[in-house]
Amino acid sequence: MFERILIANRGEIAVRIIRACRELGIRTVAVHSTADEKALHVQMADEAICIGPPPARDSYLKIANIISAAEVADVEAIHPGYGFLAENAHFAEVCRSCNIAFIGPTAENIRAMGDKVVARQTMKKAGVPVTPGSEGVVATKEEALEVARRIGFPVLVKAAAGGGGKGMRIARNDVSLVQSFMTASSEAERAFGSAAVYIEKYVENARHIEVQIIADHHGNVAHLGERDCSIQRRHQKLIEEAPSPGLPAEVRRRIHRTAVDAARAVDYRNAGTIEFLYDVESHEYYFMEMNTRIQVEHPVTEEITGVDLVKEQIRVAAGEKLSFNPHEVRFRGHAIEFRVNAEDPYRGFSPSPGVVEFVHFPGGRSVRVDSHVYSGCEISPYYDSMIAKIIATGRNRAEALAVLARALHEFTLEGVATTAPLGQAVLADARFARGEYTTTYLENFMQETFLINRP
Numbered sequence: 432m433f434e435r436i437l438i439a440n441r442g443e444i445a446v447r448i449i450r451a452c453r454e455l456g457i458r459t460v461a462v463h464s465t466a467d468e469k470a471l472h473v474q475m476a477d478e479a480i481c482i483g484p485p486p487a488r489d490s491y492l493k494i495a496n497i498i499s500a501a502e503v504a505d506v507e508a509i510h511p512g513y514g515f516l517a518e519n520a521h522f523a524e525v526c527r528s529c530n531i532a533f534i535g536p537t538a539e540n541i542r543a544m545g546d547k548v549v550a551r552q553t554m555k556k557a558g559v560p561v562t563p564g565s566e567g568v569v570a571t572k573e574e575a576l577e578v579a580r581r582i583g584f585p586v587l588v589k590a591a592a593g594g595g596g597k598g599m600r601i602a603r604n605d606v607s608l609v610q611s612f613m614t615a616s617s618e619a620e621r622a623f624g625s626a627a628v629y630i631e632k633y634v635e636n637a638r639h640i641e642v643q644i645i646a647d648h649h650g651n652v653a654h655l656g657e658r659d660c661s662i663q664r665r666h667q668k669l670i671e672e673a674p675s676p677g678l679p680a681e682v683r684r685r686i687h688r689t690a691v692d693a694a695r696a697v698d699y700r701n702a703g704t705i706e707f708l709y710d711v712e713s714h715e716y717y718f719m720e721m722n723t724r725i726q727v728e729h730p731v732t733e734e735i736t737g738v739d740l741v742k743e744q745i746r747v748a749a750g751e752k753l754s755f756n757p758h759e760v761r762f763r764g765h766a767i768e769f770r771v772n773a774e775d776p777y778r779g780f781s782p783s784p785g786v787v788e789f790v791h792f793p794g795g796r797s798v799r800v801d802s803h804v805y806s807g808c809e810i811s812p813y814y815d816s817m818i819a820k821i822i823a824t825g826r827n828r829a830e831a832l833a834v835l836a837r838a839l840h841e842f843t844l845e846g847v848a849t850t851a852p853l854g855q856a857v858l859a860d861a862r863f864a865r866g867e868y869t870t871t872y873l874e875n876f877m878q879e880t881f882l883i884n885r886p
């Protein structure tokens with residue numbers, strides 16, 4: 432096992448990784464920008480190294496600075512967390528060439544799944560269902576129209592180098608398709624440096640269901656069940672839960688099997704998530720993309736399986752076998768996570784950086800809080816606005832929802848606006864309580880209920 436690990440991240444995920452390391456008896460090295468000198472991850476780690484000024488491109492994204500810190504601190508491994516360099520194949524390669532273990536998949540895994548067109552083709556070849564769509568990149572508007580005629584409207588234009596819905600456009604007719612094709616390409620060019628786009632049939636009334644995978648270097652691939660991440664706004668998730676409500680048992684078994692097959696098809700290593708779109712009318716599911724990192728919402732999976740995903744990631748990267756038998760994973764009860772962002776949901780989710788004058792996190796039975804925020808800390812405008820994840824568990828969904836509602840009621844934060852009121856409103860909604868929601872639920876709920884009933 433490693434003796435010393437560097438955490439190339441900040442915020443709650445850096446704290447989460449440091450906690451796992453301490454339980455494993457591994458010494459931790461934090462890195463931080465000058466804006467994060469007083470950050471919790473810096474205080475919690477055994478050592479901390481400043482790697483640059485506040486903008487992420489000059490600090491948390493600066494590979495040379497992070498590798499220098501790793502060399503100076505003499506670590507054996509780097510955990511990238513999520514975001515920043517987590518899905519940067521070049522960074523994984525640099526780590527390998529410096530003899531530092533990258534706690535994540537191989538550079539080849541990251542590269543293969545990073546190009547969404549290649550990922551789609553790879554999965555299709557492996558027998559994984561994908562949405563009807565273009566064979567590969569669509570180069571011209573004429574070709575886009577041809578694909579749409581073949582598969583039928585509505586269609587989605589997606590960026591090949593994208594992911595997470597960035598640079599995605601819906602088109603319902605020829606005119607809007609030409610428009611979408613142009614805007615999606617130029618957006619993709621600006622955001623990812625590649626204008627390449629592809630086309631998929633737009634599946635309406637779908638749920639975003641993702642399956643957690645972890646694979647070691649000894650041929651073991653385990654799935655840890657699915658999460659439902661359909662409650663999102665502009666591709667920012669608000670609530671995630673496990674298991675997915677209302678998924679027929681037979682579909683659930685198949686989607687888990689498919690995810691394991693998909694991971695095996697690409698010789699996947701370490702933790703990863705396969706995203707599917709589940710059509711609630713036809714009960715068909717389709718591969719969307721694979722995320723080659725630990726995800727924000729991993730705690731709901733941990734809560735229903737008892738597996739510590741970050742510890743497993745570290746064990747796998749150190750060459751150990753999974754600590755459990757993939758065939759003996761038991762799923763127990765229900766877990767639901769609410770993301771608290773320092774954003775004002777009444778003002779278009781505008782970021783609300785500033786000083787947290789006071790914070791009190793909920794506690795008690797069945798509540799877990801993953802956060803880096805403390806009374807008096809500063810929420811920096813430079814980074815992600817997520818300030819806490821509140822995770823509730825129960826023997827069933829109704830219990831977990833009641834615990835989460837109680838936890839959000841207890842949660843107190845003064846100084847900056849947060850998304851907590853929106854969470855309370857969703858939990859009070861009868862349709863959400865019935866588990867009858869799809870990917871369009873949150874935007875509709877905002878317009879039809881939340882914003883017109885504002886206090």
Ligand code: MV4
Pocket residue numbers: 562587594595596631632633634635637639660661663665666706708719720870871
């Ligand atoms: C889709 C889709 C419907 N049909 N693809 C969003 C995140 C990224 N991984 C892909 N996403 C979607 N892809 C097809 N062919 C629906 C989503 C989607 C979504 C779309 C509109 C509004 C909210 C959404 C939430 C989750 C997923």
